[in-house]
Structure formats: C-alpha cells, structure tokens
Amino acid sequence: MILLELFKAIKEKGGAPFIVGGFVRDKILGFPNKDYDIEVFNITEYDFENILKRFGTFKKVGNFSIYLIRRNIEIYLNIEKKDLSLNEQIYYASRRRDFTVNALYYDLLNDRIIDYLDGQKDIEKKILKYSEKVEFLRDPLRILRAVYFFSKYDFEISNDLIDIITLNKEKLKIVSKERIFNEFQKVFKNKKIVSKYFESLKKLGLNNILFDENVEFSKIHLLKSNDINDYFAVLALETKSFPCFFVEDKTIIRNSISISNSVKLLEKADEITAYLINKLSRKTNLKSILRIYGLGNNNKKEKAVVLYKEYLKRKSTLVPLVEGKDLIEMGYKPNKIFSEILEELYDLQLQNKFKNKSEALEYLKRKNDLL
Secondary structure (H helix, E strand, C coil): CHHHHHHHHHHHCCCEEEEECHHHHHHHHCCCCCCEEEEEECCCHHHHHHHHHCCCCCEECCCCCEEEECCCEEEEECCCCCCCCHHHHHHHHHHHCCEHHHCCEEECCCCEEECCCCHHHHHHHCEECECCHHHHHCCCCHHHHHHHHHHHHCCEECHHHHHHHHHHHHHHHHCCHHHHHHHHHHHHCCCCCHHHHHHHHHHCCCHHHHCCCCCCCCCHHHCCCCCHHHHHHHHHHHCCCCCCCCCCCHHHHHHHHHHHHHHHHHHHCCCCCHHHHHHHHCCCCHHHHHHHHCCCCHHHHHHHHHHHHHHHHHHHHCCCCCCHHHHHHCCCCCCHHHHHHHHHHHHHHHCCCCCCHHHHHHHHHHHHHHC
16 A cells, blocks of 8 residues: 555654545545545655655645645645644644544554544534634635535534634635635535535525525526536526626536526427427537426426427438538538528428428528528
8 A cells, every 4th residue: 555655654754644634534434535635744855755756756736845646645744833742733733724523633554543623523423613713714715615514424514613604704705716616516526415505505695605696596406417517507597697706617608508598498488399499409418408497397307308309200200301402503502501501491391391392492592582
C-alpha cells in the first residue's frame, strides 16, 4: 500500500503524517471513500519533496504547500506552527478545519485517531458543528458545504452554526462563481440529496442569495436525473434570472435554456402532438424534455412518450413524397437550407397535409411566392 510506505518514509525523516478529514469521517460512518487528504508535520520541504520523488511524480499546487500524488491523494505540508509541540500543532490545525466531524487526525502507523474537538461524538450524535467560528468564516463557501453535509449524511445543523449561516449568508456573494458552481455540480451528481439540499437552502434563506427572491423550487425536488443539464434546466424554469450568477459554462447555459424553452412550449401548447414532440427533439435531448415535462404528472409524460413512439413508427414506414432531385428541378441548389426544406415537407406529410407529390410541391411554390 503506497500510503503505508509513504508514511514510514516520512516518519524515518522525523515527520508526522496523518490522514485527515473526509476519509476518517466516512470510515467511522461506514461509507466508502477512496480520496485521501493527508497532513504532514515536523519535516522540511526539502526532505519531504525528496521523499515524494521516490514514489513517482507529484504536483505542487501554486505557492501553497499542497502536493498531489496519484489522482486521489492530496498532501498538505503544515509548517505554520513548527515551533510548537506536535500535539499543539495538531490542535491548532484541527481548529482551522471547517467542521468538527472533519477535524479528526488518523495516525495510520499506530492505528489511532486524534480528536481534540469531539468530532467522534458529533458523528455519533449526527450533528454538524463548526470547528472554530473565525476560521469557519474565512471561507464563506463553507456555508454551502454545511448544507451539503446536512443533506448527504442526514446530520442536524447545530443552533450555533445556523446562527452563523443566517448572519453571514450575504458573504456567499464574495465567493468565486466557479467555486459555487462546483458545489452545485457535486450536489447534482448525487441525485439522492437534491431534494433535501434545496429544501435546506430555502429554510436557511440561502435561495434569496443564490437565486431569485422568494423562489419556491416546486419542481427540482422531484427530478431524478444523471444529467446535470436537466437540473440547470429546471432552475431555468423556476427562476426569473437564469443563468444564475454563478453559472458561466456556456454549454450548460445553452443546453439548459434549450431544454427549458422546449418544456415551456409543451406546457403552453393547446394540444400535444407527436409532430410537436419530434420537432422539439431536433433541438435538444428529448429524454430531458419529457423527464422535466412530466415532473409531478406521470400521465402527461406517458402520453407524450406514446405519441412520439407512434410518430416514429409511422415515420419508419412512410416514403417521402419529395426528394432532393425534385427540389433541384425546381431550381434549388443543395445547401444548408436544402435539407431543412426536405425535413419540413416530410413533417407535413407525416401530418397528412399532402396526399401526393404534386400537393407538396404546390405548397412549396406558394410558400416561396410569399417570401
């Protein structure tokens, strides 16, 4: 095991390595976690980097003492309070972490947990507390992380933490857009917690900071999808100011707006026809459209699916009345619009608008005369 060998090598140089945070918490809770956050004390940067070289390539993150080895191992070289004893260093490092349940230091070589903030008791009681008030507020994104842990692990949020969130929620506006977006990506990748997460945002008044004032979230809690675009599409339906200020990914914005606009067309249509569904499917992901259209009303979704299947079945057996050569004879030149004309004529044929080729070509002539 690479970690065991790495820890032994660090200890031989007088260092003190510990696994910290999420891995330790999840191990106690019985959840799988293959991501390792490691904190190392009492070793120089020179000696530490020489040790890492023996284990292959590593990457140092910016000017910070953070090192990445492998995809799932991140190491923080703590040299902040090296004049203190090891126990004192760990105590101050614990207070720097976000929550008490993440302030556990696991000594792999001696198979023991160092816990200065009663994190194990809080895990047992399933309650979320901040490690230290001032440190917690140094990074306002921790407000959203509190909601995430509450939703994922079914922890209760302590009254003190609720007070801090309520009094400091405006500080979320100074967090970088990218970091907030990444937090929502993490939520949407775990569809089991989406409903509780958004309910919690509303209860804590965070919806007014991140989205429109008094947004209700009446649909997103019903959505079960593996496609992140679907969740942002529902947000586009439920909020007035989409894209939200923290969404800058142009592809997600384009896909989400396309899906939400298609759903709006279905909801406003006097009659849902197979032709309409097929037309919308050309613009974006039909599964996403129907998934969101049917939220809270499976009958609507099922009817739309049946119509679309019938439409596709008929399409597979119906030969087009008008072909490309017919358009060329009328003077059209093959280009981008060429295929769109053929597609339009075939759609109308599927709707029984034409009985024969002559009627189809006559329709096209009349249309051209109007242009």
